[in-house]
Amino acid sequence: EAGVAQSPRYKIIEKRQSVAFWCNPISGHATLYWYQQILGQGPKLLIQFQNNGVVDDSQLPKDRFSAERLKGVDSTLKIQPAKLEDSAVYLCASSYRDQEFFGPGTRLTVL
């Protein structure tokens, strides 16, 4: 069984630029999550989708972050414009029967 796929694995941008991350969850998993993991901290949930609907986006900075999950499968997370404090690893996860499976993450560096 293929795992959660994410791309790119690494991204370096300058502040005020925009960036997008892509996630392909495990086939059949209805729930998809995006987490932000800042260096030295645990992952923090940004947004949770159930199929293509948003369940929880209470911790998503909506002035600069957006996410969508078209057709209830793949998802993209966008940051526009990026700030220095957005430097982090962005993890995507999908879940089935109360277990989350994580992708390898995208490491974002904002200069």
Place this chain on the structure above:
Amino acid sequence: AQSVTQPDIHITVSEGASLELRCNYSYGATPYLFWYVQSPGQGLQLLLKYFSGDTLVQGIKGFEAEFKRSQSSFNLRKPSVHWSDAAEYFCAVARGDSSYKLIFGSGTRLLVRP
């Protein structure tokens, strides 16, 4: 509000020695509890989870954890550490309802001395 505390930022043990990583949680009811491991450049891997029942939970790679309601703790243990266990370990809690989502602690980095 739910929260998870991992009081040890770093722990160093010798290979072959026993290990215990501490985790305390704050939650009004019995939560779902998890331990994840993250190796450099890798995603989070589930070691074990507790939902209900037997308070001693066995996981992968020889790890176990014990849920103690009276202490609000879910400590991770391993009787004999291997060099390959060096990684970051995260404790997490989730509400056991339809809004299931994980709240993570800040992690404990395990270093293994040869």
